[in-house]
Amino acid sequence: MKTQLLALSAIVGSVLAAPAVADDYVIDTEGQHAFIQFKIKHLGYSWLLGRFNDFEGKFSYDEANPGNASVEVTIDTASVDTNHAERDKHLRSDDFLNTGEYPEASFVSTRYVPDSDDENEGTLYGNFTLNGVTKEIAIEVEQVGAGEDPWGGFRRGFEGEVDLTLADYNIDYNLGPEAKEVELYLSIEGVRQ
Amino acid sequence: MREVGVKGYDALMIIIHWSSALLVFGLFVLGWWMVDLTYYSNWYTTAPWWHKSLGLLVLFITLFRVVWRLVKGTPTIDGSAFEKKAAKLGHVLLYISLLAVVFSGYLISTGEGKPISFFDWFDVPALPFQVDQQATLAGAIHEYAAYVLVILALGHGVMALKHHFIDKRSTLIRMIKP
Numbered sequence: 455m456k457t458q459l460l461a462l463s464a465i466v467g468s469v470l471a472a473p474a475v476a477d478d479y480v481i482d483t484e485g486q487h488a489f490i491q492f493k494i495k496h497l498g499y500s501w502l503l504g505r506f507n508d509f510e511g512k513f514s515y516d517e518a519n520p521g522n523a524s525v526e527v528t529i530d531t532a533s534v535d536t537n538h539a540e541r542d543k544h545l546r547s548d549d550f551l552n553t554g555e556y557p558e559a560s561f562v563s564t565r566y567v568p569d570s571d572d573e574n575e576g577t578l579y580g581n582f583t584l585n586g587v588t589k590e591i592a593i594e595v596e597q598v599g600a601g602e603d604p605w606g607g608f609r610r611g612f613e614g615e616v617d618l619t620l621a622d623y624n625i626d627y628n629l630g631p632e633a634k635e636v637e638l639y640l641s642i643e644g645v646r647q
Numbered sequence: 648m649r650e651v652g653v654k655g656y657d658a659l660m661i662i663i664h665w666s667s668a669l670l671v672f673g674l675f676v677l678g679w680w681m682v683d684l685t686y687y688s689n690w691y692t693t694a695p696w697w698h699k700s701l702g703l704l705v706l707f708i709t710l711f712r713v714v715w716r717l718v719k720g721t722p723t724i725d726g727s728a729f730e731k732k733a734a735k736l737g738h739v740l741l742y743i744s745l746l747a748v749v750f751s752g753y754l755i756s757t758g759e760g761k762p763i764s765f766f767d768w769f770d771v772p773a774l775p776f777q778v779d780q781q782a783t784l785a786g787a788i789h790e791y792a793a794y795v796l797v798i799l800a801l802g803h804g805v806m807a808l809k810h811h812f813i814d815k816r817s818t819l820i821r822m823i824k825p
Binding site: 535628629 | 685686687695755756757758759761780781782783786
């Protein structure tokens with residue numbers, strides 16, 4: 455009886471506590487559980503991988519209504535890291551990211567469309583600004599998981615992928631015909647606030 | 648700098664002086680040219696290799712040169728009190744900018760903790776610590792310090808020619824004959 459009551463109150467409580475208000479999450483950059491990586495073909499013979507070390511962001515997500523999800527991320531472009539000092543210097547220069555003039559890249563979502571066959575996957579549309587140029591992009595997103603962490607918090611994580619054409623962002627240094635596009639890979643964990 | 652009562656420089660300092668001059672101007676032109684190389688240029692990887700190895704060579708001989716000067720002293724400077732002061736100041740500025748150029752160059756390539764190869768012979772390690780965006784920061788210093796150095800070195804050469812042809816002094820000769 456007691457457990458039934460508890461269960462009932464838990465259900466009532468959860469229904470009352472969930473009036474279609476999405477939860478807000480802060481991307482866990484402090485604990486370093488979020489990654490923004492990229493890869494681009496080197497001469498067409500191999501992949502070159504890099505990442506942005508410094509960024510911050512938040513998202514909101516409502517399990518009952520995933521279509522309302524929204525995301526905002528700001529990237530410190532000077533934190534580009536390909537594990538090669540001279541290359542990173544070149545990437546920060548105006549041949550590429552032009553970080554002196556445009557120290558930030560940003561993504562602000564406009565809408566999220568969950569897949570009809572799998573609510574854990576979807577397409578996240580939004581405005582991406584890089585090198586001072588803003589374009590709408592569509593990131594293929596998959597929820598990795600969500601739940602309580604062992605330290606009293608609640609976490610939710612996604613991964614996403616999007617291909618960008620460098621010339622779209624006025625980055626036209628010639629790296630060869632096989633290196634006109636860069637693949638962005640995001641692995642983002644948020645801590646519920 | 649301690650002045651000693653000798654007339655000229657010894658042969659070693661003369662060799663170091665002229666090889667430094669050659670290296671400084673050569674590296675300036677090489678650096679100026681190589682930063683605009685396209686990715687598919689044959690020189691895209693070899694030019695920086697030469698620039699870094701030769702730059703390290705300048706670093707080594709300059710450090711040696713400074714120690715040698717401190718140990719051995721330098722010859723007496725000819726001229727008025729003003730000329731002596733100006734010459735000393737010019738020389739100090741030359742040494743400061745020379746060290747600034749080579750050291751900032753070293754800090755570019757070691758900006759993420761990796762060593763620089765000296766002619767594929769041995770590696771010169773990075774400092775045990777790096778600062779944020781070190782390569783970019785050091786690159787800016789390297790560029791401006793190189794302009795300053797080349798301007799100072801040209802001024803240095805012009806003054807040497809002036810002392811030789813107009814003042815008829817031994818200033819230039821004693822940097823040629825030990």
